[in-house]
Amino acid sequence: MIASRPAIQFSGSLQLTFRELWSTYVTLGLFVVSTICWLFLTFAMNLDVVEGSVAALRIFGFESTPTDHIRDPETGEWMSQSMGLDKLVVGIQSFVFGASYFLGTLLGIFAAAPLTASLVTESRIGLLLSKPLSRHRFLAGHVLGVFATVLLLSTYLVLSVWLVLSLKTGIWVPSFLLAIPIITLMFGVMYSVVLLVVVITGSSGFALVTSYGLIFISFILAAQEQILTQLITPGKEIFLGLYYLLPNFIEAVPFAVQLVEGDPVQNWVPITSSIVFGAVAFFGAFQWFSRKDF
Amino acid sequence: MHDPVVQATSLGKQYSGGFRAKPIQALSDFSLTVHRGEVFGLLGPNGAGKTTFIKALLGVIRPTSGSATLLGQPIGTPASRFRVGYLPEQHRFPGYLTAVQALDLYARLSGHDAPSRKSESVRLLGRVGLAEWADTKVKKFSKGMMQRLGLAQALMGDPELVILDEPTDGVDPIGRREIRDLVTWLSQSGTTVFLNSHLLSEVEMVCTRAAILNDGKLVGQGSIAELTTAPAAYEAQGTPVDAGLPGLPDGVTHDGELPWATYRIHADSPEELTAMLGQLIKAGVTLRQVTSGKRTLEQAFVEIVADAEAAN
Structure with missing residues (x-):
């Protein structure tokens, strides 16, 4: 089958992004860390399960007994008991999700920002734009390449951890797989900031500062319930405006954990407002890129 | 075309x-x-x-x-x-x-x-x-x-x-x-x-x-x-004459090498060129050929850019 010219061009843009990301070694680093993670769960962690509870957990041969602290329904006092196996599995999966959500996004942005900035430097962009493909298609190939890399890496980590834990314990929690689209989506939201800033300014440093700054601000936004009680008009309205306008990277965590653990979601605002923010930033970046003089 | x-x-x-x-x-x-x-x-x-x-x-x-x-x-x-x-x-x-x-x-x-x-x-x-x-x-x-x-x-x-x-x-x-x-x-x-x-x-x-x-x-x-043709400059080849020959028109210089001398002529119009060539013939020069004067592209470039900057 002969591929059409637009398909070949698009594959060229994708290939360029994949190769660039691979050459930075951050991709390789994340792949190695993911591999170590599932190898650790496979070979270093051993479980003794008695009647559905973890009697003993051995890591590299060192034994410990995971316990749960629960309140006695009769006396009302706190007491310890062996942790349920399903709870341990969900706990490990939540830990893997949290770590990959934060580290994956921060490192992913750290790798992608200079990559995107190098693409728009004078010594590269002139030749790339002289090729007979539209600017939108070229940039779409680049963005899709970044997204695809993050999707592949998060799939590799989450799927391997899920398979290892499920096969070892016999407890299958399919909702953990939702971590894959959530990590990719929230990375995408933060990457939209990087793309917009790089396309406008050409500076990867400024793009990193802006996106990390927004993550920092999202810590403040996450405390909106406490902060709103302290504010008066118009501070309250301004804070609420920022809460709905800016990406809620931190507040999306409880949302994601509820989804991953299979619990009902209490608040959809953090994720929907983040998606809207990302979509607007991507739209702005594409528009700016298509009109900019390089 | x-x-x-x-x-x-x-x-x-x-x-x-x-x-x-x-x-x-x-x-x-x-x-x-x-x-x-x-x-x-x-x-x-x-x-x-x-x-x-x-x-x-x-x-x-x-x-x-x-x-x-x-x-x-x-x-x-x-x-x-x-x-x-x-x-x-x-x-x-x-x-x-x-x-x-x-x-x-x-x-x-x-x-x-x-x-x-x-x-x-x-x-x-x-x-x-x-x-x-x-x-x-x-x-x-x-x-x-x-x-x-x-x-x-x-x-x-x-x-x-x-x-x-x-x-x-x-x-x-x-x-x-x-x-x-x-x-x-x-x-x-x-x-x-x-x-x-x-x-x-x-x-x-x-x-x-x-x-x-x-x-x-x-x-x-x-x-x-x-571009390398010098404006208002021409070269004529002809028999040599003495440097101090009376009647050699203004604007004409020459290298009096045998058998042919090169006469460099500055003329702003075809009429002026014709008149100068007539004076050369009258002075006893037998003309062999007349061509436009040449300059290198570098000379042309410098002159054209200088003229443009002077005009601004």
């Missing part, structure tokens, strides 16, 4: 100067036509607007006024660039790619299919003298080798128009000669070449026509023969 490959009509480009700064007019009312099969040189001092013009043609920047076509297609559209090869003045290929991989990548972005990419890469690396470096990573290349690779990239897909922005920049004398030979070979094979260079001797050697840009404006254009 062959059909136009590049046609610009009153093209202009103004850059905003930023906050509270004056805007910069990089290109003003620039009209130019390059015909199929020509080797066309665009000359100008640094900052004259040469690269701006090329970037506008290739859609890298957007002109603020006027219009232009490439191979009959309006500039800025992907279709206008499909049969165009381009070597930018500054270019950097990803260092982690080998020469073959770099060519394959850029040909892929041009939409060429896999079999043609492979055969073309091998052929063109041989053509630019990089065959034995085909599988070497680009980061190990010298500036000259990088320039040759850039040329090979520009020739991928057998383009109808090749735009070369300072192609001999950073290349040693032997490499320059090879690039000149390559341009000549391209011209002989029917490819139109648009050469942007400040090395005037090179332009004089390889180009059929040239235009001179100064301060964003077209200040001269024509064939190399036309």
